[in-house]
Amino acid sequence: MINPVIYREFIGILRTRKALAMLIVMSIAFSLIVLLRWPTDGHVDLSGMRSQQVFRIFSYTLLAGVLFVIPAFPAVSFIQEKNNGTLALLLNSPLTSSSIMAGKLIGSFLFALLLLLTSLPAAAACYAMGGIDLHSQLGLLYLVLLICIVQYTTLALLISTFVQSSDAAVRVTYAAVFAFGILATGPYYLLQGQAGSLPLLAWWLRAGSPLTVIMDLVGHGDVGSLALLTEDSTLAEYLLLSAVSSIAFVTLTASRLSHRLFDRALSKGTVTDDRQVLARGFRRLFFLVDPQRRKAGIPFYANPVMVKEFRTRKFGRIHWLLRLVAGCAVLSLLLTFAATTGVVDWGVKTIGGFMVLLQIVLVVLITPSLASGLISAERESGGWELLRMTPMSPFKMLRGKLLSVIWTVGLILLATVPGYVVMIYIQPAMWLQVYMVMICLVLAAVYTVCVSAAVGSLFKRTATATTTCYIVLIVLFLGPLLIWMGRDAPFSHDAVEAALSINPTGAALSIIEAPGFEIYELAPGAWWISGIISLTALVCLGCQVWRISRPI
Amino acid sequence: MTNSLVVETKALTKRYGEFTALDSLSISVDAGQILGFIGPNGAGKTTTIRILVGLLRPTEGSATIAGVDCVRDARKLKRLVGYMPDIFGSYDNMRVTEYLDFFGAAYAIGRRQRVKRIAEVLETTGATYMKDLYVESLSHGMKQRIGIARTLLHDPQVLILDEPANGLDPQARIDMRGLLLQLAEMGKTLIVTSHILPELSRICDTVAIITHGKLRAFGTQAEIMRQITQRRTFEVQLVESEQLEGAESLIADSLGAEAESNVSGSTTEGLVRFDTDLSDRELAGILANLLDKGVLVSQFREIPTDLEDAFLSVTANDGDASSTGPPAEPASAQESA
Numbered sequence: 006m007i008n009p010v011i012y013r014e015f016i017g018i019l020r021t022r023k024a025l026a027m028l029i030v031m032s033i034a035f036s037l038i039v040l041l042r043w044p045t046d047g048h049v050d051l052s053g054m055r056s057q058q059v060f061r062i063f064s065y066t067l068l069a070g071v072l073f074v075i076p077a078f079p080a081v082s083f084i085q086e087k088n089n090g091t092l093a094l095l096l097n098s099p100l101t102s103s104s105i106m107a108g109k110l111i112g113s114f115l116f117a118l119l120l121l122l123t124s125l126p127a128a129a130a131c132y133a134m135g136g137i138d139l140h141s142q143l144g145l146l147y148l149v150l151l152i153c154i155v156q157y158t159t160l161a162l163l164i165s166t167f168v169q170s171s172d173a174a175v176r177v178t179y180a181a182v183f184a185f186g187i188l189a190t191g192p193y194y195l196l197q198g199q200a201g202s203l204p205l206l207a208w209w210l211r212a213g214s215p216l217t218v219i220m221d222l223v224g225h226g227d228v229g230s231l232a233l234l235t236e237d238s239t240l241a242e243y244l245l246l247s248a249v250s251s252i253a254f255v256t257l258t259a260s261r262l263s264h265r266l267f268d269r270a271l272s273k274g275t276v277t278d279d280r281q282v283l284a285r286g287f288r289r290l291f292f293l294v295d296p297q298r299r300k301a302g303i304p305f306y307a308n309p310v311m312v313k314e315f316r317t318r319k320f321g322r323i324h325w326l327l328r329l330v331a332g333c334a335v336l337s338l339l340l341t342f343a344a345t346t347g348v349v350d351w352g353v354k355t356i357g358g359f360m361v362l363l364q365i366v367l368v369v370l371i372t373p374s375l376a377s378g379l380i381s382a383e384r385e386s387g388g389w390e391l392l393r394m395t396p397m398s399p400f401k402m403l404r405g406k407l408l409s410v411i412w413t414v415g416l417i418l419l420a421t422v423p424g425y426v427v428m429i430y431i432q433p434a435m436w437l438q439v440y441m442v443m444i445c446l447v448l449a450a451v452y453t454v455c456v457s458a459a460v461g462s463l464f465k466r467t468a469t470a471t472t473t474c475y476i477v478l479i480v481l482f483l484g485p486l487l488i489w490m491g492r493d494a495p496f497s498h499d500a501v502e503a504a505l506s507i508n509p510t511g512a513a514l515s516i517i518e519a520p521g522f523e524i525y526e527l528a529p530g531a532w533w534i535s536g537i538i539s540l541t542a543l544v545c546l547g548c549q550v551w552r553i554s555r556p557i
Numbered sequence: 558m559t560n561s562l563v564v565e566t567k568a569l570t571k572r573y574g575e576f577t578a579l580d581s582l583s584i585s586v587d588a589g590q591i592l593g594f595i596g597p598n599g600a601g602k603t604t605t606i607r608i609l610v611g612l613l614r615p616t617e618g619s620a621t622i623a624g625v626d627c628v629r630d631a632r633k634l635k636r637l638v639g640y641m642p643d644i645f646g647s648y649d650n651m652r653v654t655e656y657l658d659f660f661g662a663a664y665a666i667g668r669r670q671r672v673k674r675i676a677e678v679l680e681t682t683g684a685t686y687m688k689d690l691y692v693e694s695l696s697h698g699m700k701q702r703i704g705i706a707r708t709l710l711h712d713p714q715v716l717i718l719d720e721p722a723n724g725l726d727p728q729a730r731i732d733m734r735g736l737l738l739q740l741a742e743m744g745k746t747l748i749v750t751s752h753i754l755p756e757l758s759r760i761c762d763t764v765a766i767i768t769h770g771k772l773r774a775f776g777t778q779a780e781i782m783r784q785i786t787q788r789r790t791f792e793v794q795l796v797e798s799e800q801l802e803g804a805e806s807l808i809a810d811s812l813g814a815e816a817e818s819n820v821s822g823s824t825t826e827g828l829v830r831f832d833t834d835l836s837d838r839e840l841a842g843i844l845a846n847l848l849d850k851g852v853l854v855s856q857f858r859e860i861p862t863d864l865e866d867a868f869l870s871v872t873a874n875d876g877d878a879s880s881t882g883p884p885a886e887p888a889s890a891q892e893s894a
Contacts, residue, residue: 272691274690274691274694300655302662317650395664556614
């Protein structure tokens with residue numbers, strides 16, 4: 006008999022509007038890639054270069070889809086069951102934890118397969134153009150993607166057993182996917198060429214990322230650092246690592262599927278003010294701002310909604326913000342220090358480019374988690390109705406909510422200023438560039454806040470809002486970079502410049518003269534476009550808030 | 558207790574396209590009174606409440622609270638009304654005092670005044686011991702208390718509570734009842750919806766029964782009983798259950814032709830039950846007749862009709878026996894929340 010969880014999971018996913026939208030969007034995206042690059046001039050490209058160019062873009066798009074679309078479903082799988090009360094029913098049924106786990110995994114995998122199937126016509130078109138090997142390229146690409154799906158689905162399922170809410174599941178999953186899939190490749194570029202255990206660890210870390218294998222597959226392996234393609238492929242290592250990690254994730258998830266999932270100690274609500282003198286003194290030493298001290302009331306000059314937003318966020322309390330800011334400051338200083346001491350022979354511009362990218366990544370990762378649920382979380386919890394009953398105007402509420410995000414993102418950006426200051430100290434002539442880069446970064450922050458808040462406000466469920474925000478932002482920020490990777494061929498200089506103009510990242514990289522971006526003139530055009538997009542998003546957000554606030 | 562009119566609706570109607578969620582509802586509540594608002598699921602209770610608190614706009618008719626129009630003066634209204642929806646509206650990582658402090662600030666209560674007020678409402682609702690607890694860690698009953706404390710923060714004239722006793726254990730329900738009576742004694746006007754009718758019957762001055770968006774009965778409990786129950790039910794407890802058949806036929810003879818379907822007996826209990834509209838004198842005759850014929854009667858009593866009977870009577874007449882019917886409010890009504 007077929008495992009009932011598979012049926013329930015697969016059909017459950019297919020019934021969601023999100024799944025339908027994803028299938029349609031993926032089909033259109035893959036069709037467009039081939040359609041745009043299909044030869045129309047009647048000449049045969051015997052070298053197969055054109056099909057290779059299309060294949061590269063196709064592969065990266067497919068990988069981005071697998072990394073950022075597919076984990077959204079398993080990420081909320083267990084937590085939704087838990088919150089709806091159905092997980093308790095499942096655990097009380099004769100089904101074993103491993104069969105529940107298998108059902109969830111296979112159900113999600115089937116949907117992922119369906120998404121992959123939508124790319125097959127485009128893959129076939131690529132192959133029909135010639136120049137692509139069926140086994141060593143196309144076949145291998147799909148093999149890597151299938152393994153990647155299993156790896157990240159199991160990871161998302163594991164995360165789903167740890168978190169307490171659906172949107173937290175989405176946030177943590179995206180952060181993990183980003184860390185394992187993309188950031189894991191970073192340390193290798195910093196440490197390559199050196200001897201010792203640390204570079205070896207960095208190499209294995211890089212080998213665990215599907216991005217590395219795909220880069221090898223499309224001919225982008227190691228080209229950034231060595232200027233020559235290396236013959237070594239990380240495929241075998243990736244297969245090994247993904248198999249080991251998937252088995253570990255599955256085992257851990259299955260072991261967590263028991264009554265212990267429901268054991269959650271409720272806080273006693275102890276406050277520092279009521280503790281003994283010794284304990285109070287001890288906490289005074291370790292906390293600049295003690296989170297467990299009894300708070301004074303909200304002052305008259307502060308927007309109550311803003312204060313509420315900070316207080317209700319797990320990491321929104323001041324002591325967490327201070328830690329985040331300190332972490333960012335240390336990281337930016339370390340990067341600049343690396344450039345000055347010659348640990349990395351990349352030069353100030355490359356390090357600058359790296360810093361810009363890291364900051365954008367930080368902003369793109371953090372902002373949707375803060376901004377996407379501003380309205381949807383209130384609607385989901387019933388808090389919106391209570392807020393509407395207060396004499397506050399909808400725009401005061403919106404202002405408070407936006408301010409809570411702007412302050413956090415602003416603090417993170419400010420924390421990286423020391424790194425830039427050191428950069429100017431090394432190369433004083435760069436002050437204007439750094440100044441312009443800072444404008445780009447501020448614009449990027451405003452852009453992500455506005456777009457995330459506007460997109461998130463359209464949904465009633467926080468998890469859906471968060472997922473959609475991440476996908477929209479990834480498309481907006483990663484899409485132009487994918488097009489940039491195909492600069493000159495298959496995409497023309499103008500096409501790349503236009504694509505890079507839709508967000509301020511390209512402008513920042515071109516201003517800092519990061520390798521590959523120095524040829525583009527993006528500022529101030531990109532600033533204007535980003536400003537217009539942000540303003541439009543803000544207006545849409547305002548309209549939506551007004552719509553859901555008024556009596557109907 | 559004053560008798561000035563505080564809440565008034567006149568021909569209040571709400572339509573969603575073809576569907577009528579509320580049909581010409583006219584009710585009024587005096588100051589310091591408790592109105593019990595009863596109806597099956599989807600009857601239009603929440604729609605009415607949302608119009609009263611300014612969250613919904615009626616299609617026709619008017620609603621006023623303390624003379625303030627619920628549609629046109631929504632801002633003024635918010636200071637007059639404390640509304641507790643059936644969903645708590647919890648925020649994570651917030652202690653009870655922080656939660657109340659936020660809503661106090663949202664109502665623009667000054668910082669010092671707010672601290673004082675929070676202590677007061679916590680004391681009124683018997684929730685002072687919860688002040689440092691995290692809101693998400695509270696039990697349902699505790700959350701209901703905090704919900705009421707929140708509605709009291711800005712000292713509103715009218716409290717509108719949607720299902721305040723829902724999901725409470727017996728002790729918490731008794732406490733809640735005491736709290737509502739205490740609030741009424743403080744001069745607050747309360748509108749309370751509940752499915753737990755015995756609870757409502759103990760505290761309400763006035764009752765409104767609504768089904769399919771229409772007001773079926775409105776008035777004091779006694780008035781409603783008079784409106785709804787024209788016939789009374791009696792029980793005759795026999796000492797010996799062997800005399801049941803004889804007693805049944807004697808009662809049926811006394812009641813006349815209409816008695817056939819109304820007289821029923823239970824051999825195990827030794828009990829005869831019948832409905833009648835006879836006067837007390839005529840009923841005394843029936844009892845005397847039973848005793849004359851040697852039937853040993855230990856009790857001859859009238860079964861009191863309560864709010865539950867009244868409600869069932871109304872919904873049965875309406876062709877909608879209970880809350881098991883399909884939801885009457887469309888998605889758009891939910892959306893407005």
